Amino acid sequence: MADKFFIRTFGCQMNEHDSEKVKGVLLDMGLEEAESEKEADLILLNTCAVREKPVHKVYSELGRFKRMGDKVIGVLGCVAQKEGKRIIERMPHVDFVIGPRNIYRIKEAFERAREGKKSVFTDQSSRCAVTDLSFPIARENPYRAYITIMEGCDNFCSYCIVPFVRGREVSRPPEDILEEVKILSDAGYKEITLLGQNVNSYGKGLDKKVDFADLLHMVHEVEGIEWIRFITSHPKDFSDRLIEAVMTLPKICEYIHLPAQSGSNRILELMNRKYTKERYLEIVEKIRSYGKYVAFTSDLIVGFPTETEEDFQETLDLIKKVEYEGIFAFVYNPREFTRAYNWEDDVPMEEKKRRLSELLKVQDEITQKLSKSYEGKVVDVLFDREESGWLVGRTRTFKIVKTRADKSRLGHIVKVKITEAKMYELKGEIVEGDV
Numbered sequence: 001m002a003d004k005f006f007i008r009t010f011g012c013q014m015n016e017h018d019s020e021k022v023k024g025v026l027l028d029m030g031l032e033e034a035e036s037e038k039e040a041d042l043i044l045l046n047t048c049a050v051r052e053k054p055v056h057k058v059y060s061e062l063g064r065f066k067r068m069g070d071k072v073i074g075v076l077g078c079v080a081q082k083e084g085k086r087i088i089e090r091m092p093h094v095d096f097v098i099g100p101r102n103i104y105r106i107k108e109a110f111e112r113a114r115e116g117k118k119s120v121f122t123d124q125s126s127r128c129a130v131t132d133l134s135f136p137i138a139r140e141n142p143y144r145a146y147i148t149i150m151e152g153c154d155n156f157c158s159y160c161i162v163p164f165v166r167g168r169e170v171s172r173p174p175e176d177i178l179e180e181v182k183i184l185s186d187a188g189y190k191e192i193t194l195l196g197q198n199v200n201s202y203g204k205g206l207d208k209k210v211d212f213a214d215l216l217h218m219v220h221e222v223e224g225i226e227w228i229r230f231i232t233s234h235p236k237d238f239s240d241r242l243i244e245a246v247m248t249l250p251k252i253c254e255y256i257h258l259p260a261q262s263g264s265n266r267i268l269e270l271m272n273r274k275y276t277k278e279r280y281l282e283i284v285e286k287i288r289s290y291g292k293y294v295a296f297t298s299d300l301i302v303g304f305p306t307e308t309e310e311d312f313q314e315t316l317d318l319i320k321k322v323e324y325e326g327i328f329a330f331v332y333n334p335r336e337f338t339r340a341y342n343w344e345d346d347v348p349m350e351e352k353k354r355r356l357s358e359l360l361k362v363q364d365e366i367t368q369k370l371s372k373s374y375e376g377k378v379v380d381v382l383f384d385r386e387e388s389g390w391l392v393g394r395t396r397t398f399k400i401v402k403t404r405a406d407k408s409r410l411g412h413i414v415k416v417k418i419t420e421a422k423m424y425e426l427k428g429e430i431v432e433g434d435v
């Protein structure tokens with residue numbers, strides 16, 4: 001009987017997509033996917049190190065696996081890169097540790113584990129797995145796909161561990177990306193999301209002079225792909241040329257995740273973000289000046305070292321001005337290796353939590369109001385899954401929409417009249433056939 005594997009993924013879309021790549025290799029090796037950890041011979045945790053809590057969770061999960069008998073245990077992702085061999089020292093029942101740049105070595109690590117050998121693959125200079133088109137990828141969804149266009153980050157925001165665990169920026173050549181987009185189009189995919197830690201600085205270090213706006217134009221030419229998204233954008237690299245491409249190419253969806261992190265210029269400088277609140281709002285204004293509704297989302301941190309009530313009020317002001325459809329907000333916690341790690345974490349936790357709950361309260365009202373504004377409108381929806389008798393999809397603005405319809409609509413872009421709007425989910429009725 002074939003060995004079975006089970007992967008648990010934490011963190012961002014980059015991790016989700018890395019898990020699809022690892023899964024592709026394991027299936028290619030003849031392994032089968034298990035329904036649960038219990039029935040798996042190989043358990044993998046694909047981890048996130050951006051915040052402290054998930055790192056502790058990885059260790060507690062690994063402790064739990066110890067009691068599950070004779071299984072191969074592997075740790076992937078950013079915690080693997082950050083902790084390296086410390087994981088095996090603390091948890092000797094772990095068989096291998098693989099950082100994000102080394103996931104293509106999963107086969108080797110599993111085979112070594114079967115021979116009773118431990119492996120730690122965390123060489124940051126390793127070739128980036130994504131540059132290899134023969135790398136099998138087992139995508140979770142048959143209609144919408146992630147495509148990595150660059151890896152790593154050179155920005156060194158003072159609170160962020162990513163440059164230390166995902167390495168320096170490496171862009172994938174445009175020809176490779178285009179070839180992958182064409183393969184996906186031929187396979188029937190309708191939507192692609194171009195992935196990278198900072199997609200706006202795409203092209204750095206490539207022989208050919210090409211930037212993200214050029215790449216969007218090239219990808220836009222591929223027939224069959226109807227919707228294009230990208231994540232994550234850095235405001236400092238959102239040039240006018242890029243705004244023009246995003247706002248004028250019809251396949252690009254009206255959804256931009258544009259992390260602001262703070263609304264206070266003093267804090268933004270301490271964070272090494274390299275833009276001001278005014279510049280951020282100017283980008284939003286320029287995008288809106290094209291006259292189309294665009295949904296913005298953001299990442300925000302409260303309680304950064306030295307953040308005062310006044311600084312926090314600036315952040316509240318920013319979210320009110322932008323009117324995000326949603327935010328991912330967190331209290332600051334120091335991360336090893338980063339510049340801010342050595343600074344006094346001087347905002348008391350109680351105060352951080354108070355600011356976070358105030359921020360979320362204000363944001364909830366905005367999200368509620370914007371959700372309500374969908375009621376009665378007809379929107380395009382790409383239905384991509386079925387869930388308890390509902391067809392579920394997303395609008396171009398990335399809102400979840402549910403409807404009662406038959407499965408033949410799956411994988412199609414359909415016009416839906418929104419009849420009911422909850423905070424994070426819309427319900428509606430199909431009003432006509434495919435677009």
Ligand code: SF4
Pocket residue numbers: 153154155156157160161162163197198234
């Ligand atoms: S841009 Fe800043 S926050 Fe984003 S991954 Fe790079 S260092 Fe981290």
